[in-house]
Amino acid sequence: MALDKAKTAVLVIDVLVTEGDDTLYNPSPEEERVVVNSARVVDAARAAGMPVIFCDDAHILGVDRELDLWGEHGVRGKAVPNPALKAGSGDRDFIIPKRRYSGFFGTDLDLTLRELGVDTVIAVGEDTNICVLHTLADAYFLGYASVVVEDATRTFLCGTQEAGIEHFVKCYGSRIVSTDEIVAELA
DSSP: OOOOGGGEEEEEESOEEESSOOSSOOOOHHHHHHHHHHHHHHHHHHHTTOOEEEEEEOBOTTTOTHHHHHOSOSBTTTEEEOGGGOTTOSTTEEEEEESSSSSSTTSSHHHHHHHTTOOEEEEEEEOIIIIIHHHHHHHHHTTOEEEEEEEEEEOSSSSOHHHHHHHHHHHHOOEEEOHHHHHHHHO
16 A cells, blocks of 8 residues: 555554653663654654644543543643654644544544544554554544554454454454554655
8 A cells, every 4th residue: 555645644642741659651671762763754744744643641630430440541631742742843743632542533633633634543652452542443434444563553452463464454444554654755
């Protein structure tokens, strides 16, 4: 599948930094790899004039069901896109807060993508088997093609990275690439 850059957007899913106590978003060497590779993909997309959409946890304390399962994390007002990604610095950057795993559920992500003429999404972020998986499930159900940048995603809560990647390929027809491959393709 050759990408049509005019019809493709990058989805950055929960590549966040937080203030205060957070049960999930804590710095680690594996997290740093995701940040560095995601930043490379974002920079390449911006240089190609493509939309970059940040689908970020913005949970409401005492309300959101996810907090019952995973503890206090990604709380609205305490979680922001990782500064290395320079969210909002591109003229085609969009930040879409989410309160569930999927970037589509209860948000205007689908409307935004359709208004931009997008039919393919490139996914980076975390957790591969939760937020990335559910976002790409909804993308598939809504008719979008998907590309997953394997070394710009990570699994740390549920299952294995390999199983998540297998699921994307078998269930959604996702194309799996490395950061180097997608950056070269977007050049």
